[in-house]
Amino acid sequence: MISVRDLHKHYGTARAVDGLSFEVRPGHVTGFLGPNGAGKSTTMRMIMGLDAPSSGTATVNGRPYRDIHRPMFEVGAVLEARAVHGGRSAFNHLLCLAQSNGIGPRRVREVLELVGLDGVARRRAQGFSLGMAQRLGLAVALLGDPPVLLCDEPVNGLDPEGILWIRTLLRRLAEEGRTVLVSSHLMSEMALTADHVVVIAQGRLLAEGPTAQIIAHGAVSEVTLRSPQAAAFSPVLQLAGADVSPGGDGPETLRITGLSAVRVGELAAQRHITLHELTTRAPSLEEAFMALTRSHLDFQIAEANAS
């Protein structure tokens, strides 16, 4: 488990992380979401003991990273895919790390296979594509078979096949009971990979919980209606509290928010309105995220205006 408690990181007057608290539990892939500069990498670096917090704590299984006796066996991280000594082969790179941590060559071969690099193990890492470097980074992180794994933007630079591969691997690692924290700004990808999310902006927590719940609370679903009587029905919907706009598909189509499809259907039945289509489009994680960051910005503007 990862615990972040009232974590702050200031660079001069800039607050990269500003009172952040959240927990990442085992058995789930937890998405760490936020716009550019939100503080995701800084938080991950503090969890991994690479940056010291200005105040607050970040612990892995109850201990700050610096107090973990054999870190490679407790927590693995892929923070910089390119942080590899280019002159060595993938196998030798892993073997060096393994040997200095008392891990045998068998585990090196295992992780190479696990990340799909066994075929290129003797090639110099220097010539690796970004996707291969990501895989090698993961192999390093998994060398000690740690129960906790952190990945910073792991799908960056991957092709669709690579993205699917990493999604499947991360989910499998979580199903094995590991704690998996994955940062990303790709919402649609995270919606497919992460069953939990932690959403931050400007170093502060915006939302935390199961992905489905965040989507349901963060954004409104939209109902599409197609009817030959759309123009006559529109004022009825507005009177019932809906926001109605043209559906963009001719005058017969309306886009409705603020009323459920069930309620729209009931109103149509009462008024003998003929319906050719009535569909609900579920909001995406992207829309929920935009709604969350928008309300955060609105709050900040209101705060600034009040002071």
Ligand SMILES: Nc1ncnc2c1ncn2[C@@H]1O[C@H](COP(=O)(O)OP(=O)(O)OP(=O)(O)O)[C@@H](O)[C@H]1O
């Ligand atoms: N070493 C540093 N010195 C000064 N400012 C820094 C340093 N590291 C990060 N920052 C600032 O802290 C803020 C948070 O950056 P961070 O890289 O953690 O965000 P992020 O959410 O990971 O963004 P991205 O997705 O763009 O990587 C940014 O405003 C960044 O400019």
